[in-house]
Amino acid sequence: MPAIPITEELRTLWPRKDYSRVPFRFYHDERLYREELERIFRGPTWSYLCLEAEIPKPGDFRTTLVGETPVVVTRKDDGDLAAFVNRCAHRGAIVRREAFGNAREHICVYHRWCYAQDGSLTGVPFRRGVAGKGGMPDDFDPKENGLQKLKVHSMRGVVFATFAAEVEPLADYLGPVMTAHIERLMHKPIRILGYQRQTVFGNWKLYMENVRDSYHGGLLHEFQNTFGISRVTQVGGARMDAKHRHHVTYSSAAEAGDGTQLHKDAGVANDRLRLADGRLLEYVPEFADGQQLTISSVFPNAVFQQIRNCLATRQLRPRGVDEFDLVFTIYGYVDDTPQLQELRLAQSNMIGPAGYISMEDGEAIEIVHRATKGEATTSGLLEMGSLGEIPDEIRFRTSEVSIRGFWSYYAALMDMKPDGAIR
Ligand code: FES
Ligand SMILES: [Fe+2]
Structure with missing residues (x-):
């Protein structure tokens, strides 16, 4: 009897049709990972x-x-x-x-x-x-x-490539939401400021989930929380393309509730902590929409970050089912003043392998990866924000809806949709 393809076997593990439960095995199955390399990274994606x-x-x-x-x-x-x-x-x-x-x-x-x-x-x-x-x-x-x-x-100086002979044009693949976001970030000529690289011992999909999860930002990242860079209470939300394969999360400085005063001065959220270098908390306004923090991703391997004045791309490079590299390319604009360029470089210390933010994301992913190894039937839970049909836009930060979006597109591409799947 011919062996059942691994995708067909794993497809039956989805406990729900709306991707609000993700079987832990999806992060660990070696055969599934080989399929991902073919169907995703060598498949009809950019x-x-x-x-x-x-x-x-x-x-x-x-x-x-x-x-x-x-x-x-x-x-x-x-x-x-x-x-x-x-x-x-x-x-x-x-x-x-x-x-x-x-x-x-x-x-x-x-x-x-x-x-x-x-x-x-x-x-x-x-x-x-x-x-x-x-x-x-x-x-x-x-x-x-x-x-x-x-x-x-x-697309506006951001270079994408594909192995697929049959694939939609890049502009269609990115769709209006992501195209507009790239145009926003690349609205004038850029200058490369430097690189950082980080190795994380976990499955690559845990990272694509992490960047789509804006609600961990003000909880996991003590630095962001303490110094008011990212708070779950801020005005923000997420937008996705029609297929939910890319995402843009954003937040502005404004509070949805009443917390602005709390973070007015560096270190006020925690009186034990003060920053020796206050530049990490400065912000020189540079986007008309007032958004101070945007994290976005292009399926399957790109992240664009704007954390205050630190602008960077992140490229995800899988290295087997248990490991991936992140390459951060930090950039500014050609017409930046020397002071603004210095500020961007100082703030780049928030990311990368020793940064105040990415180090914790790496650790969070590694403890998930370690604790879920060997699980055959148990699943993680993604219920924050909504259940059922996945909306293209959400206007609050307490949400995991974009992660369900990631899985719905992943399942379509991998031919792994649960029976009766919602879109
Ligand atoms: S020339 Fe022989 S391997 Fe490249
Ligand atoms: Fe994070």
Whole structure:
């Protein structure tokens, strides 16, 4: 008898049709993870690669990952972007090992096969052999043996790519909500300020849940709570695209209840704590909508953050079912004053592996991952905010609705919807 596909087997585990219960096994099943790499990261999705500002000049390239697949993204001499799998067509060696560079061609170190800026094979040493002996067969066709190319597209300088031959255009994939948000963040030319990287020992989906969960912000993050950066009582909410695959959570400084006074001065929420460097709490207004904190995600691997004046993208790179890396790219705008640039850099200490915020997210994910390992039938609970049909927009922060949105799109893509699933 043929084995039941893992997705078919796990599909029956959903306890409810509205994704308000998530079986813990979904974070741990090795076979499911292999399916995710194929159906999601190599499937009909657009993955975030980098920012165009990282590769401004002809020949600039950077190495990155889509799922677990190494990828080079580059700007060709004609100014267009290209992306290809960073794995030699000959024997599979990594072709580009540096994080960044500038090159007109890419040469594999192993047997020196040479590739053009778009990944096409242009040279094979000893292709005709030596003294008429050896070499490649006459019918060897370099055109058939280049590096595997990805479709690449940029939205306002944010670069995405896909492996899928059949996929909707990037603008349709992002949809109006996410497109408007990217346009908002990238409303003028940006400058890269730096990078941080964090390894988390947990399943990658726990992170995509974490960023969609705005209600943990003022509870888990003692720093945010103490110093009033993110409070569950603030005016805020979340918006999603029609398929609920991306999300934008936002909050303004205003309180929905009566708490503004409480956080007026640095440290007032807790009189034992004072900041030596008050710049972490400063805010130079820069968006007309008054939103001081926005966290958004593009399925499956991108997060955009605006925490006060700290702007960054986060790229999620899964490393097996139990581990992932986060790469933070911190940026500002080209026309920032030196003081504003300094402020952004100071505030970037809130994120990353030693930051006041991301460190705790990493720890929260790891304790969930550890405690749920080996669970065959039990589930986590996502009832905060609403049950049943998933709305495209919620106007409060005490909600886990966007996490249910993530799972509904995940289930559709993985062919794992529960019978009678709500949308
Ligand atoms: S593996 Fe790259 S040239 Fe042989
Ligand atoms: Fe968090």
